[in-house]
Amino acid sequence: MNDGAVPFDVRTEERADHVRLVVTGELDFYREPDLRSALEALLAQSPPQRLVLDIGGLQFLDSAGLRVLLVCRDRCRSADVPFRLAVAPGPVTRLLDLAGVRSWFSYE
Amino acid sequence: MDKVHRDPRTPDVHGDRLGKGQVVQIATDEARRLAAVRRYQVLDTPPDGAFERITALAARLFQVPISIVSIVDSDRIWFKSHHGVDVDQIDREPGLCASAVLQGEPWLVNDARTDPRTLANPLVAGELGLQFYAGVPLTTHDGYNLGTLCIIDQQPRELTDDEVASLTDLARVVMDELELRLAARRTVELESQLRQSAENVARTLQRSLLPARVPAVTGLDIATRYHVANADEVGGDFYDVIADAAGGCAVVVGDVCGKGTAAASLTGTARWVLRATVSESWTPAGALARLNSVMVRAQEEPGDYCTAVLVAVAPVQDGRTTVTVGLAGHPHPLLLRADGTVERLGTTSPVVGWTLEAGYTETAAPMSSGDLLVLFTDGTLEVVAGHGATDDQEVRALLAPLAGRPAEDVARALDDVLNLATLRDDAAFVVVAVR
Numbered sequence: 001m002n003d004g005a006v007p008f009d010v011r012t013e014e015r016a017d018h019v020r021l022v023v024t025g026e027l028d029f030y031r032e033p034d035l036r037s038a039l040e041a042l043l044a045q046s047p048p049q050r051l052v053l054d055i056g057g058l059q060f061l062d063s064a065g066l067r068v069l070l071v072c073r074d075r076c077r078s079a080d081v082p083f084r085l086a087v088a089p090g091p092v093t094r095l096l097d098l099a100g101v102r103s104w105f106s107y108e
Numbered sequence: 109m110d111k112v113h114r115d116p117r118t119p120d121v122h123g124d125r126l127g128k129g130q131v132v133q134i135a136t137d138e139a140r141r142l143a144a145v146r147r148y149q150v151l152d153t154p155p156d157g158a159f160e161r162i163t164a165l166a167a168r169l170f171q172v173p174i175s176i177v178s179i180v181d182s183d184r185i186w187f188k189s190h191h192g193v194d195v196d197q198i199d200r201e202p203g204l205c206a207s208a209v210l211q212g213e214p215w216l217v218n219d220a221r222t223d224p225r226t227l228a229n230p231l232v233a234g235e236l237g238l239q240f241y242a243g244v245p246l247t248t249h250d251g252y253n254l255g256t257l258c259i260i261d262q263q264p265r266e267l268t269d270d271e272v273a274s275l276t277d278l279a280r281v282v283m284d285e286l287e288l289r290l291a292a293r294r295t296v297e298l299e300s301q302l303r304q305s306a307e308n309v310a311r312t313l314q315r316s317l318l319p320a321r322v323p324a325v326t327g328l329d330i331a332t333r334y335h336v337a338n339a340d341e342v343g344g345d346f347y348d349v350i351a352d353a354a355g356g357c358a359v360v361v362g363d364v365c366g367k368g369t370a371a372a373s374l375t376g377t378a379r380w381v382l383r384a385t386v387s388e389s390w391t392p393a394g395a396l397a398r399l400n401s402v403m404v405r406a407q408e409e410p411g412d413y414c415t416a417v418l419v420a421v422a423p424v425q426d427g428r429t430t431v432t433v434g435l436a437g438h439p440h441p442l443l444l445r446a447d448g449t450v451e452r453l454g455t456t457s458p459v460v461g462w463t464l465e466a467g468y469t470e471t472a473a474p475m476s477s478g479d480l481l482v483l484f485t486d487g488t489l490e491v492v493a494g495h496g497a498t499d500d501q502e503v504r505a506l507l508a509p510l511a512g513r514p515a516e517d518v519a520r521a522l523d524d525v526l527n528l529a530t531l532r533d534d535a536a537f538v539v540v541a542v543r
Contacts, residue, residue, distance in 0.1 A: 063365045070410045070462055099437040100458040
């Protein structure tokens with residue numbers, strides 16, 4: 001791992017009008033299940049008014065990480081929870097563009 | 109403790125190795141015994157700690173100057189470990205271990221000078237002056253005596269039953285060690301055989317996912333490559349060139365996300381769906397939409413997917429053609445003009461296989477004689493441009509000087525770069541030149 005790498009973490013933040021899942025570090029094949037279980041835990045409680053998946057602090061996203069974003073979106077859709085992505089320009093948005101999937105998501 | 113004088117030919121009453129009705133089958137056939145010795149591959153191996161510790165322990169335990177782990181070969185007795193004597197092998201003829209291996213039990217000589225079996229033995233009568241010898245055969249699980257663990261003294265000795273039992277236990281430790289090493293070696297051999305066979309399966313499967321040969325298409329010159337990252341894994345890259353009835357062709361390069369047999373099966377599906385589609389009147393955007401629908405319906409949630417570039421090449425007339433490009437989350441194909449300029453073709457549509465929402469578009473570009481079209485997977489991009497690269501600047505720079513060259517020359521230039529690299533991912537590419 002490179003110097004300055006941020007360890008992977010999923011954090012849940014209660015906001016006034018939404019719940020925020022903040023993901024930092026590298027979201028890849030190995031970490032993707034962690035995000036899934038965080039989301040499932042959240043939906044299993046009382047479903048939030050709106051869910052924002054904040055990936056603005058992600059340093060790296062691989063194809064499995066990309067896939068789990070879509071899984072999260074679909075999971076929220078079936079739970080009737082509005083879903084938004086929060087992104088910051090960088091490698092992650094570049095990957096969304098290269099995969100041609102940027103338009104699949106609503107953004108905060 | 110009772111001191112027992114034992115006739116060595118009477119069964120060992122103490123060791124359960126022979127007692128309690130358990131009969132160890134001592135193979136008397138010397139040829140088979142020697143085959144067993146060879147099987148353990150211990151002769152002439154360097155000294156090592158495990159056996160050194162056992163002989164040192166035996167010498168200390170029984171307070172004798174000499175302890176040896178011996179292996180009886182056809183014409184010599186070779187010492188795997190020799191504590192207290194600076195000899196690593198002796199002739200088989202006078203060796204007492206050779207006598208011991210003929211027994212299925214400890215071979216004890218309490219006073220060699222008076223024992224009729226040994227009194228004339230040069231080791232006894234000669235300089236060494238051996239007077240006490242106790243050797244326990246090293247018996248394999250299938251009953252062959254490879255050699256002995258023995259202790260030797262220059263004074264007469266007697267062992268108690270308990271001491272004989274201890275020496276027997278130590279001999280088993282020696283044998284356990286030898287068995288363990290044999291098993292470890294077998295495992296390594298087996299693993300290498302399994303790997304070999306996995307590689308064969310992978311190669312066969314991989315071949316089935318690629319066209320047997322590239323069809324000849326009038327006016328075009330086509331080169332294809334597949335560089336394998338991992339010989340025992342089926343990769344997810346694929347390519348295809350399909351001639352159509354009108355005289356043009358379809359060129360496909362794709363990459364299935366995932367590895368192994370599941371990915372391979374998806375690769376096969378992708379390839380045949382595209383083949384079936386292309387044989388009708390087709391468009392790249394339509395073919396991607398169809399492939400997407402097949403793949404999405406095959407899965408419960410977004411899972412395996414593929415990226416692909418599909419190019420419809422119109423029949424070449426007077427050195428001119430049109431290429432129509434559909435691009436699904438895949439690196440852009442590069443068009444190297446005869447004058448050395450490089451264009452990036454296609455507009456990105458979504459990856460295939462995740463959702464029916466995905467819409468697919470296509471773009472067209474003219475090509476003429478001397479122009480080259482290069483389609484590749486991200487495995488190729490990564491090697492040329494560096495890990496994690498999403499920019500094709502390096503590939504463009506590599507291609508530019510190759511303007512106007514035959515497709516095979518361009519393929520070789522890419523090969524040179526790929527062959528030097530350690531591939532993290534498979535790398536496939538197709539080069540199409542207009543003649």
